[in-house]
Amino acid sequence: MSASYGYAAVSPKAPLAPYRFDRREPGAHDVQIxxxxxxxxxxxxxxxxxxxxxxxxxxxxxxxxxxxVSKVGSQVQQFKLGQxxxxxxxxxxxxxxxxxxxxxxxxxxxxxVGTYNGPEKQTxxxxxxxxxxxxxxxxxxxxxxxxxxxxxxxxPLLCAGITTYSPLRHWKVGKGHKVGIVGLGGLGHxxxxxxxxxxxxxxxxxxxxxxxxxxxxxxxxxxxxxxxEAQMAQHANSFDFILNTVAAPHNxxxxxxxxxxxxxxxxxxxPDTPHPSPTVFNLILQRRKLAGSLxxxxxxxxxxxxxxxxxxxxxxIELIKIDEINQAYERMLKSDVxxxxxxxxxxxxx
Ligand SMILES: [Zn+2]
Ligand SMILES: [Zn+2]
Numbered sequence: 001m002s003a004s005y006g007y008a009a010v011s012p013k014a015p016l017a018p019y020r021f022d023r024r025e026p027g028a029h030d031v032q033i034x035x036x037x038x039x040x041x042x043x044x045x046x047x048x049x050x051x052x053x054x055x056x057x058x059x060x061x062x063x064x065x066x067x068x069v070s071k072v073g074s075q076v077q078q079f080k081l082g083q084x085x086x087x088x089x090x091x092x093x094x095x096x097x098x099x100x101x102x103x104x105x106x107x108x109x110x111x112x113v114g115t116y117n118g119p120e121k122q123t124x125x126x127x128x129x130x131x132x133x134x135x136x137x138x139x140x141x142x143x144x145x146x147x148x149x150x151x152x153x154x155x156p157l158l159c160a161g162i163t164t165y166s167p168l169r170h171w172k173v174g175k176g177h178k179v180g181i182v183g184l185g186g187l188g189h190x191x192x193x194x195x196x197x198x199x200x201x202x203x204x205x206x207x208x209x210x211x212x213x214x215x216x217x218x219x220x221x222x223x224x225x226x227x228x229e230a231q232m233a234q235h236a237n238s239f240d241f242i243l244n245t246v247a248a249p250h251n252x253x254x255x256x257x258x259x260x261x262x263x264x265x266x267x268x269x270x271p272d273t274p275h276p277s278p279t280v281f282n283l284i285l286q287r288r289k290l291a292g293s294l295x296x297x298x299x300x301x302x303x304x305x306x307x308x309x310x311x312x313x314x315x316x317i318e319l320i321k322i323d324e325i326n327q328a329y330e331r332m333l334k335s336d337v338x339x340x341x342x343x344x345x346x347x348x349x350x
Contacts, residue, residue, distance in 0.1 A: 006131045037342050043159070054117070066085070066154055085143060087135060090298070105297050156340040157305060160186045164191040177201065180202075183245040320344070
């Protein structure tokens with residue numbers, strides 16, 4: 001075992017605080033990564049505070065990890081010391097089920113192993129995430145990151161980036177498509193950048209008039225204030241695809257009615273309490289579809305990182321020190337962040 005250190009929550013009410021723990025020594029197929037930056041995802045907060053009821057304490061959150069390879073196992077071929085790499089939401093999966101065989105580890109039928117709060121097969125313990133000085137991960141779950149990208153701003157690509165990229169690709173968004181992105185937060189701002197880079201005509205939906213200028217700057221062709229019924233009505237039956245990133249329960253019909261015949265709205269925000277059920281007629285009459293999507297597989301995550309390197313896409317971030325994390329959680333709850341906090345891990349006390 002090797003001694004690691006980071007920040008952990010020890011109970012639902014405790015603020016995150018310095019914590020020492022052990023990582024496994026890299027096995028033959030493992031890569032050890034010295035972490036440079038870790039993005040702050042809403043899932044981190046949900047887990048730290050046990051809001052999903054499944055947290056095993058102490059918990060070290062963080063699954064938007066960028067760092068450099070500091071050790072490799074004897075069988076590792078693809079990675080070399082000093083290489084810039086990333087780790088996202090998964091560090092393992094069964095590798096035998098139909099989903100894993102198709103490279104869709106996020107839908108592993110035996111459950112993928114989360115980067116934190118997951119069952120670590122190699123040790124029988126629990127996985128600890130990226131609010132730490134280092135991490136040890138099986139090479140299959142390590143991603144290559146181009147040196148062309150700013151490593152701090154690239155960190156959120158590992159969750160927010162792939163969560164929005166995967167559905168845009170699955171529903172074949174591209175030139176000639178009119179695409180809606182609902183919500184301009186950590187996920188939504190990535191959705192706007194990616195859909196724009198894929199060549200779509202992008203319309204951003206927001207409830208905040210204060211976000212219009214930002215959305216246009218990020219790549220939206222048009223912004224619609226979703227509370228304004230007249231503005232919404234102008235877009236009825238016109239969208240090929242809508243990516244809905246909003247995690248608060250809201251009226252889905254307002255957006256479903258904007259889809260063309262055979263159009264799809266995909267939900268990637270997970271509300272604590274359900275959305276009101278949409279009107280079934282809204283689906284039936286134009287054969288519209290309502291769908292969901294979870295992050296992306298490892299192969300697709302690599303494709304997304306390469307796409308971002310080619311198009312110069314990263315997240316808009318606010319870099320923080322690790323001792324600012326509890327304050328950052330409070331600000332995140334108020335949506336007071338443009339558009340992702342990223343922890344500079346050089347601020348971690350040894
Ligand atoms: Zn996440
Ligand atoms: Zn599997």
